[in-house]
Amino acid sequence: GSTGATTGDSGGGSDKLVMGFSQVGAESGWRTANTKSVQDSAKNAGVELKFSDAQQKQENQIKAIRSFIQQKVDVIAFSPVVESGWDTVLKEAQTAKIPVILTDRAVDSPDTSLYKTFLGSDFVEEGKKAGQWLVDQYKDEKGDVNIVELQGTTGSAPANDRKAGFADVIKADPKFKVVASQTGDFTRAKGKEVMEAFLKSNADIDVLFAHNDDMGLGAIEAIEGAGKVPGKDIKIITIDAVKDGMQALADGKINYIVECSPLLGPQLMDLAKKVVAGETVEQRVVTQETTFTQEQAKEALSSRQY
Numbered sequence: 001g002s003t004g005a006t007t008g009d010s011g012g013g014s015d016k017l018v019m020g021f022s023q024v025g026a027e028s029g030w031r032t033a034n035t036k037s038v039q040d041s042a043k044n045a046g047v048e049l050k051f052s053d054a055q056q057k058q059e060n061q062i063k064a065i066r067s068f069i070q071q072k073v074d075v076i077a078f079s080p081v082v083e084s085g086w087d088t089v090l091k092e093a094q095t096a097k098i099p100v101i102l103t104d105r106a107v108d109s110p111d112t113s114l115y116k117t118f119l120g121s122d123f124v125e126e127g128k129k130a131g132q133w134l135v136d137q138y139k140d141e142k143g144d145v146n147i148v149e150l151q152g153t154t155g156s157a158p159a160n161d162r163k164a165g166f167a168d169v170i171k172a173d174p175k176f177k178v179v180a181s182q183t184g185d186f187t188r189a190k191g192k193e194v195m196e197a198f199l200k201s202n203a204d205i206d207v208l209f210a211h212n213d214d215m216g217l218g219a220i221e222a223i224e225g226a227g228k229v230p231g232k233d234i235k236i237i238t239i240d241a242v243k244d245g246m247q248a249l250a251d252g253k254i255n256y257i258v259e260c261s262p263l264l265g266p267q268l269m270d271l272a273k274k275v276v277a278g279e280t281v282e283q284r285v286v287t288q289e290t291t292f293t294q295e296q297a298k299e300a301l302s303s304r305q306y
C-alpha cells in the first residue's frame with residue numbers, strides 16, 4: 001500500500017509483495033528441491049510467501065487457493081496436482097482480480113485468461129528424449145524389447161505428457177512393446193510396490209521407463225530383491241536428475257536420465273513482480289534442460305545443486 005496514512009506500521013502498510021503458493025506435496029526429491037527453491041527465492045526477492053502443502057490432493061489445493069483469495073494476497077502461484085477441474089476456483093481468483101501463475105504443472109482449461117503465465121518444463125519433450133535414447137540403444141536389436149512403465153500421478157501433466165512423448169517416439173518400431181504401465185504416484189514406495197508386481201507377472205522385462213527418479217529408485221530395490229541386476233538385466237530410464245538418481249546413474253544402476261529442473265523459484269519471483277506491476281509476460285516460459293548418460297553423471301554429480 002502507498003497511502004502512507006497510518007503510523008506504527010505493523011505489517012499492513014508494507015510494500016512487500018505477498019504470494020500465496022500452493023505446492024503439490026512432498027512426494028519426491030524433485031518436489032523437495034522445488035519447495036526449497038521457491039522459499040529461498042522468495043526470501044531473496046523480498047516476497048512474503050504464504051506456503052501451503054496439499055499432500056497430493058486437489059481438494060486441499062482448492063481450499064488453499066480460496067484461503068489466499070480471502071486473505072487478498074497480491075498473487076497466487078500453484079503447481080496443480082492434476083490437469084483438470086480448476087475452472088471454478090480460477091474464476092474466483094479472476095473475479096477477485098488476483099493474478100494466478102502456474103508453476104511446474106499445467107491445467108487443461110481452454111480458457112487461458114484464467115492464468116497469466118505457465119512456468120515449467122516441456123514434459124512431452126522429456127518423454128521424447130527418453131524414447132529416443134531407447135530407440136538409439138536398441139537400433140540393432142532384432143527381437144522384441146519388452147518395456148514396463150511406471151507412470152506419475154494419474155491425471156497430472158507430467159504423467160500424461162511424458163507417457164505421450166515416449167509413446168510417440170517408440171511407436172516408430174513395433175519391436176518396442178510396453179507390456180505393463182501403471183501409476184507409482186511419483187513416490188519411491190509406490191515405485192517399489194508396483195515394480196514388484198510387474199516382476200511377478202512379466203518373466204521377461206528388458207527396460208523400465210519411470211516417470212521420475214524416485215519411482216526408479218524404488219523399482220531398483222524391487223529388481224534387486226528379485227535377484228536381478230538393475231542397469232544390466234533390466235535397463236532403466238528415468239526423469240528428473242536429482243542427486244540420488246544421479247548417484248544411481250553413476251553407479252550403473254540407472255542407464256539414462258532426462259533432466260527436469262526444479263529450480264523454478266528465481267524465475268517465478270521475477271514473473272510475479274512483473275505480473276503484479278501490470279506488465280505483460282510470456283504466456284509460457286519453458287525451463288532449459290539436458291540429459292545424462294552414466295559417464296556424464298559421474299562428472300556432473302559433484303556440482304549438482306539438488
Ligand code: GYE
Binds near residue numbers: 029030031
Ligand atoms: O518430475 C516428479 C515430481 O511435476 C515435474 O513431480 C514435476 C514432477 C517431477 O513428483 O518427481
